[in-house]
Amino acid sequence: MPARMRHVRAIAVVMGCASVALAVSVPAQAAPPRHGNGIERAVLPAGDGWAAAEGSTTGGSQAAPEHVYTVTNRAELIAAFKDAGDAPKIVRIAGTVHGNSDVNGTPIGCEAYQQGGYTLENYLAAYDPEVWGRDEVPSGPLEDARAASAKLQAAAVNVNVPSNTTLVGVGKDATIIGASLQVKNVSNVIVRNISFKDTYDCFPQWDPTDGDEGAWNSEYDNLVVYGSRHVWVDHNTFSDGDRPDAGQPHYFGQIYQQHDGLFDIVRGADLVTVSYNVLKDHDKTMLIGNSDGAGASDRGKLRVTLHHNLFKDVKERAPRVRFGQVDSYNNHFVATRGSAYGYTYGIGAESKLVAEHNAFTVPAGLDRATLLKKWSESSLTAENNYVNGRKTDLIAVHNAGVPTEQLTEGAGWTPELRTRVDHPLVVPVLVALKAGAGKAPGR
Secondary structure: OOOOOEEEEEEEEEEHHHOEEEEEEEEEOOOOOHHHHHHHOOOOOOOOOHHHOOOOOOOOOOOOHHHEEEEOOHHHHHHHHHHHOOOOEEEEEOOEEEOOEOOOOOEOOHHHHOOOOOOHHHHHHHHOHHHHOOOOOOOOHHHHHHHHHHHHHHHHHEEEOOOOEEEEEOOOOOEEEOOEEEEEOOEEEEEEOOEEEOOOOOOOEEEOOOOOOOEEEOOOOOEEEEOOEEEEEEOOEEEOOOOOHHHOOEEOOEEOOOOOOOEEEEOOOEEEEEEOOEEEEEEEOOEEOOOOOOHHHHOOOOOEEEEOOEEEEEEEOOOEEOOOEEEEEOOEEEOOOOOOOOOOEEEOOOOEEEEEOOEEEOOOOOOHHHHEEEOOOOEEEEEOEEEOOEEEOHHHHHHHHOOOOOOEEOOOOOOOOOOOOOOOOOHHHHHHHHOOOOOOOOO
16 A cells, blocks of 8 residues: 655746746655666666676665655656755656646647747748848857747756666556656666657857858757766657657758757767667657767767667668767668668767667668768677678678768677667567667566
């Protein structure tokens, strides 16, 4: 039987121009039902990727009864994190949590954040290249209004996850929409069994100097691991939900891009295992290391394991790697006919990528030389990978097809932290059966 429910008087959140004060009462369930303990109290298995090195990743598995919470909206989620602090905690997501929402969890629109007379129509009129030109980034009152509006949204969308946390979805339908979970400068975090959808930027910035034709630039990933150690991300689904890039309008000849990445691991993050997730229907999917100039903070870090994940219809960065020792094995990469495709693995500055025992399913006519993309001079190991059921030397195919971007073999290290390695021919079936939210064992 569950112990007595208690209530924590929590935060007051002020949402800018509307001056909406949110007084929140958060239920903390003292003991989850016994059938839920399998996933909620689980820890990373020994030897399961880089997050198992130099200690263990246990999240909130040792949470006291008063630090087990069930939350149903953004305000309750923030209040639970605040109440427990860095003590071990289990935070259970029940139903759908909206990042852009009022005190009751009801979704709100972009107009709730608008400041200083900003509207998209006014912005488009002011910075149309025929009016503003193409030599300078926008400035002036409407750009200031856009920036102020964006700052207000960021205060709602970005949610910081403390150390010693297990964040876990209840059942098969736990969903977070429009929020960006920030695992920032903390340690020992587990995120499992959640569908992350559509973390969208209401206020993209137009930059006419970005590339030859200009571009719309946006903020927010579904999940960011930033400067943190010992993080296990397992059995989640990441996507743009009902707002795919393919359906967005074009302004000034460019897609009105309201999404950044799906899931990034950056700024000296280290000892991360990413297993049995689905990442789908997105453009810039995953960065491991976000800058060529970050060597001072990133060298010797960004040790990440990716295994048994599905990357489906993602255009690029699956992942793009800088500096890190990244072990990517037993993943399934799928590009369906008609989907936008640029590359899968991006080989960046001083990266040490090992890509082995993976499966690729691609349409006829897709240039297999583009499965790899060389951004900087780095070596990699790419062995025993299968494309459409055939063993393929990815490096040899790339070098033959892109003679101006020759890749050299040998990442310079051999992964040891693997609990199982499956033959690439069975990986598509295993990943289809087991990867994604709602499929975590013990849920």
